[in-house]
Amino acid sequence: MFSGIVEELGTVGSIYRRGQLMHLGIKASKVIEGTKIGDSIAVNGCCLTVTKTENNCLWFEVMAQTQKNTVLGQLRLGQKVNLERSLRLGDRISGHFVLGHIDCIGTIRRRSSFRGNVSLEIAVPSRFLNWVIAKGSVSIDGVSLTIAEKKQTGFCVFLIPHTLENTTLGQKHPSEAVNIEFDILVKKASPANVV
Numbered sequence: 001m002f003s004g005i006v007e008e009l010g011t012v013g014s015i016y017r018r019g020q021l022m023h024l025g026i027k028a029s030k031v032i033e034g035t036k037i038g039d040s041i042a043v044n045g046c047c048l049t050v051t052k053t054e055n056n057c058l059w060f061e062v063m064a065q066t067q068k069n070t071v072l073g074q075l076r077l078g079q080k081v082n083l084e085r086s087l088r089l090g091d092r093i094s095g096h097f098v099l100g101h102i103d104c105i106g107t108i109r110r111r112s113s114f115r116g117n118v119s120l121e122i123a124v125p126s127r128f129l130n131w132v133i134a135k136g137s138v139s140i141d142g143v144s145l146t147i148a149e150k151k152q153t154g155f156c157v158f159l160i161p162h163t164l165e166n167t168t169l170g171q172k173h174p175s176e177a178v179n180i181e182f183d184i185l186v187k188k189a190s191p192a193n194v195v
Helices: 064-069 126-131 161-166 184-189
Strands: 008-018 021-027 040-043 046-054 057-062 080-085 104-114 117-123 137-140 143-146 154-159 177-182
Touching: 008 057, 040 057, 104 154, 126 177, 137 154, 143 154, 177 184
Parallel strands: none
Antiparallel strands: 008 021, 008 080, 021 057, 040 046, 040 080, 046 057, 104 117, 104 177, 117 154, 137 143, 137 177
């Protein structure tokens, strides 16, 4: 379990495939400290298991289903990713409960500036719209945010300068895909039309 508070921007250092399995190496400095094989790390919001730590790289094995149903299958060498270590008992929860289980891939429809902040309008598949609640929590590429407004095809969020500088969301533009995980409490209270 995670909180959606990004600890570090990692860099994709290696990607290679054996069969349908993608081996992913992420260069990190802070998140690698104290991390051991078997630990869970959120990579752009997706919970992955560390299989190896070597040369300042965290290594993960990403199966075909995860590649297909998240943006991890679209990663490129040199690309930045949001990293967060799993919560420990007694940790302060600064964001919201994030499981690291991606619900869907969203698409950025619009990016605009508003009084020093940036707003992103994100479209999601229609079957997930039951989980879009104004003032509700959402995780976008692993970043805990508040839904500012429900839209016909998705929702809008605002990003403060700190979020723009310390997460990958500052570099996102219209037409880009992002991982979406809706708040577990909303999902429990309002079943989606998910098949």
